Amino acid sequence: MSDVLLLNFTYEALHVTNLRRALKLLISGKAEIVQTSDGKMVHSPSKQIPLPSIIRLRYFVSRPFLEVPLTRKNILLRNNYTCQYCGSKDVKSMTVDHVLPKSMGGQSSWENLVCACKSCNSKKKGRSPHEAQMKLLSKPRKPKLIPWRPFRKEVPEPWLPFLFS
Numbered sequence: 001m002s003d004v005l006l007l008n009f010t011y012e013a014l015h016v017t018n019l020r021r022a023l024k025l026l027i028s029g030k031a032e033i034v035q036t037s038d039g040k041m042v043h044s045p046s047k048q049i050p051l052p053s054i055i056r057l058r059y060f061v062s063r064p065f066l067e068v069p070l071t072r073k074n075i076l077l078r079n080n081y082t083c084q085y086c087g088s089k090d091v092k093s094m095t096v097d098h099v100l101p102k103s104m105g106g107q108s109s110w111e112n113l114v115c116a117c118k119s120c121n122s123k124k125k126g127r128s129p130h131e132a133q134m135k136l137l138s139k140p141r142k143p144k145l146i147p148w149r150p151f152r153k154e155v156p157e158p159w160l161p162f163l164f165s
């Protein structure tokens with residue numbers, strides 16, 4: 001079953017929905033397709049619709065200002081359980097690393113916390129990435145929405161621009 005990213009009228013990411021609900025929104029005219037999935041088609045008895053990957057509501061829904069809580073688990077999910085130093089991937093042995101260590105004034109924030117494997121974390125110790133000569137694979141950013149689930153396949157590339165502030 002493919003997941004579909006649902007955007008608000010303002011192109012703000014709302015949540016991840018399933019294909020069945022996405023098709024309902026499209027067929028009833030409540031939403032439009034922003035991005036299809038590899039040009040594949042979905043067939044229903046009466047219609048043919050491109051398989052959606054991202055859809056956008058045709059009307060604005062106000063929703064309370066929801067922030068993704070800064071938790072250990074959400075840091076790991078944001079990085080898809082991938083060590084941000086060596087790229088290894090293991091759901092069980094990942095730790096959260098302060099990029100700039102607390103002892104050097106590093107904050108506990110989305111921008112300063114990354115997923116790191118045990119061995120990279122202990123190799124880095126209380127040093128900055130520069131001192132330890134360990135480069136980050138990607139710049140840590142604050143997510144607007146966490147669509148990741150453990151063990152799921154990668155987040156579709158076209159979703160990425162909508163997921164971060």
Ligand SMILES: [Zn+2]
Binds near residue numbers: 083084118120
């Ligand atoms: Zn590592």
